[in-house]
Amino acid sequence: MDILRFATAGSVDDGKSTLIGRLLYDSKGVFLDQIEALQGSSTSSENGINLALFTDGLKAEREQGITIDVAYRYFSTNIRKFIIADTPGHFQYTRNMFTGASNSDLTIILIDARKGVLEQSKRHFYISWLLGIRNIIVAVNKMDLIEFNQEQFNFIKKDFLSITKNTKVDKINFIPISALNGDNVVSKSKNMPWYKSKTLIELLETAHIDEDNTELSVxxxxxxxxxxxxxxxxxxxxxxxxxxxxxxxxxxxxxxxxxxxxxxxxxxxxxxxxxxxxxxxxxxxxxxxxxxxxxxxxxxxxNLTNINISNIFKSRICWMDEEPLDKGKKYLLKHSHKAIKCIFKNIISKVDMKNLDHIDLAENININDIGIVEIEVFDNICFDSYKINKETGSFIIIDLESNNTVAAGIII
Amino acid sequence: MSLSKYLQELENESIYILREVVAEFFNPVMLYSVGKDSSVMLRLAQKAFYPSKIPFPLLHVDTGYKFKEMYEFRDELVSKIGANLIIHRNEKAIEKGMHPAKFGVAKCCGALKTQALLDALSINKFDAAIGGARRDEEKSRAKERVFSFRDKFGQWNPKAQRPELWNNYNPIINEGESVRVFPLSSWTESDIWNYIKEEKIEIVPLYFAKKRKLVREGKNLIPLESNRQQKKNIEEVSSRFRSLGCMPCTGAVVSDADNIEGIVKEANSAIRSERETRIIDHGSNSMEDKKKEGYF
CATH class of the missing domain: 2.40.30.10 (Translation factors)
Incomplete structure (x- = not known):
């Protein structure tokens, strides 16, 4: 038995919380007394349990029906232990998605079968890809609402593949599901005999875990x-x-x-x-x-492999703080057990999250922006590119006034 | 024998977290509550710093209402491994006769656990407190960070937590503020029991089933020891405790599992959560509210 860590991503109302609730419920990752506690407070579901409520841990979330930030959920089957990073879809999703994906081996991207591929689906894919996730499951949800239509499913599949053409993601699995009713989640759907492949849980149980860097020589x-x-x-x-x-x-x-x-x-x-x-x-x-x-x-x-030693390097960062990046300001870089002051020497470009193009000569970097920057550290650090080693190729940036983690970066 | 792969991964991660605390803080402490999670955490700390001794003290926040077996187990273990144990009690509240039946569960917990903990942390100027809470235990705990920031009043603000990426934890705090650290974040109850079994970790005998005199209070079976005046509803049943707290607020479960294999089997097939036997958690949002005030 090993551990698979995965992130779930979806837009508002794609049914992400319902899917997680379904996975936990069907795999007995949630306890009876927790369900009973929910039955008192739940109103909107056919079988009496609002599956989405399993994942909303905070009072404010239940009141407002939103998910505030990443929550972690656990369940196991006989084959694997699973850790889910549940990242909210609508509230500062870039930053949350980046956080959830940083510790994941796989991403499930949810798509509402009625709406098809949205801009946000592309962004979820892009962020997963940036963070080195090469295992992607595209779950086309709410199939029950389009009468389990195979053509619509195939159309969504084709559309999604057109955006991922230029990336080197080896494995994208497409699966039609209904999280609400459980079709193809843990048990095979009787409503979609045309789908002959694995159920979602089988895909999760058999996904190849990238042993991070063990294939490489460092x-x-x-x-x-x-x-x-x-x-x-x-x-x-x-x-x-x-x-x-x-x-x-x-x-x-x-x-x-x-x-x-x-x-x-x-x-x-x-x-x-x-x-x-x-x-x-x-x-x-x-x-x-x-x-x-x-x-x-x-x-x-x-081992006897080379490492980069320098005080200047280029990196992709995700900005996570309300206060935008300040080019004149000294921040604290925390990288592989070293914490050293640094400045942002150059903002090279930022990503237009609408079409994922790079905008050159970007003026500033704001919350939820992904950009390419040049960082100057006050002393040499030893680093690899993120592609070679996740540990020595990643860092966080701390604002020394607020002490908050304001950005995370991967070295190019 | 080597550990199962998933337990080895969990162990590696916990050891990494414990070492980060020692590297980043001036004066860390590990909460030790004598329960099974504490037993695992203590064992992990021994492994993390071997061949050195555990480089931080242990803190037991004692309410005075723990089981006799817990005090005995604690004292024996601490002297055996040569750990430095600090015991802190809210003596003022204990003198006043603080008891859940008299003041209500929330008041009692607030005084004997939360206030006692906050006092102990501030008297000793601890800047990091390591706790054995797990994210699978309770819905607000699922939102916890591994390094969880607390303001100078020990309060948690779940709506404005620092993002936590990879295993790169942000330890920066101002004077008077502190961090709670949760090395068992990714463990489930079943993982804990499987680890105890595979690593042969000693635990309080209360976890093993035997015939015990219990008092039925609604859905709960409360140990008779906690209230000797009680004459009604006494049952003698083969039972054990899944989760240990204070006697008046800890329910037993009917069980015949008198060895670790039996407990593991029960944990692996449990359909009700272990926190159900802890009366302190009942009432809506109670854990979230307590956590905001400074509880673990």
Whole structure:
């Protein structure tokens, strides 16, 4: 059993909350007493339960019938554990979608069968694609309202594929569903015999999880903390705690420490309180080196592959704060366990979210904008492009006046 | 034996979070409530910093109404692993005879849990408090961040939370403000039990079924110990606790699961939530309201 993390995206009233409610309800990811609590407050559904209410956690959300920001939901089948990042469709959707997709292996894009592909569907696809998600499920919902019409489904499919032509997304699965009635969600629909492929839950159970960077050749172990025990000269212990991103590291392997580029050998690896020969992608471990090198938080233990070391880099950012980007202002860049001040040296372009074209010479970047910028950091940082390594290729920007996270970025 | 893949992923993520707290804060503390989630969290903290000892103190917010077995278990475990345990009680309220039957559940919880917690955090100047709350437990907890910001009054503002991307957490706060950290965010009740089983983690015996004297109060089976004057509706049944809190507000469930395999089986097929046995959560929106005021 492994874990699949996925984000759900849809426009207002596409039935996203109903779909999540349906997944939880049919896979028993929601408990009976929670349903009973809802039955008191719910009014609008055939079977007496408003499935959408499962996902609205806050009082304000239930009052206003909106979803404020990302919520996380959990359910399991015998095959997988699932973590859903439920991102709202209408309220600052770009920022929320960006957040939800940052931790996902897959996106479900919902489309209302009556409305077809909307501009927002394109944006959801674009943001998923930017964040490296290569598993997309397009769920055409409310099929019951168009009499389960296969032609309309095929039309939507063709329309959607025309926008994704130029991207390298290997896998887009299209599925006709009715979240309200459960058609093709967990059980096969009797109303759509023409759809012969997998149900939604089967698609989720069998989706290939991109083991992030394991296919690639880089191993990055950013040092989180130094574990030091000073007993006496012989038994002093110095280990470097962190989480491996990328290719496995082995005991005895030659490594480089960035940014100093000092070479060393892995003398020991401690994982789960014992010494092991090898750690794999995403393992949290402690590495002991054979050389006594000055290493601190934010330095990177790496295999012999090159990393970029510079104080200027180009990046795609998503702006998340009400206050627009201020070109003269110093912000805090938090990147792979280093926090250093930075400025935005250049705004190169921003994306017109209507047609996904880049607008050159953009004047400013506002909330929910995605733009390409050049960032100057007050000291060198070690980074990869996001395509090569998500950990060393991504960062957040913090405004030091409000202390808020105001932007997130991926290095090009 | 190596862990199941999904549990290994959860363990890796939790250890990463615990290490981030130590790296980013001056004075962190881990809440320890003696329950199963605390037991898992404590075990994860041992693993995270091995071969060093856990680099932060534990804090038990004691209401005085916990089960005898919980106090015994706590003291034994803490001395065994050599942890630094701080116990904090709202003595003023305890002296006044604070009890849910007398003052109501909301008042009692507010004084003995929320106020006691906020006092303990401010007296000790803790800037980060690690808690074992899980997002699957309750609908407002599903909205929580891993690093969850609290203002100088310990309040949570769910409508204006910091966006949280990848595993890059924002630890920046001003003096007097704090962060609540939830390393078990992505775990479900069933994950917790499976982990306890696979890692052979010690837990309070109250989780295992045995014959217990209980008092029926509506839908709940409350331990007789909590109110010895009680004469009516006493039943002796094979039962256990799914979730542990204060005696007067913790219901037992009828069960024969007297070993960990039995509990795992029950957790995997549970159709009712564990919080149902916690009277403190009842009443509409009660968890959200309590959380806004500073509860975990």
């Amino acid at each position: 191993s990055r172990f950013p040092v989180q903390l130094v574990n030091r025990i000073d007993n006496d000269k012989v038994n002093d212990f110095r280990g470097f705690m962190g989480t491996l991103n990328g290719k496995s590291l082995k005991k005895g392997q030659q490594v480089l420490i960035y940014p100093s580029k000092f070479p060393a050998k892995i003398k020991d690896i401690i994982f789960k309180e014992s010494s092991v020969d090898l750690i794999s992608n995403s393992d949290s471990a402690t590495i002991v080196l054979d050389e006594d090198i000055d290493i601190s938080r934010g330095d990177i233990i790496s």
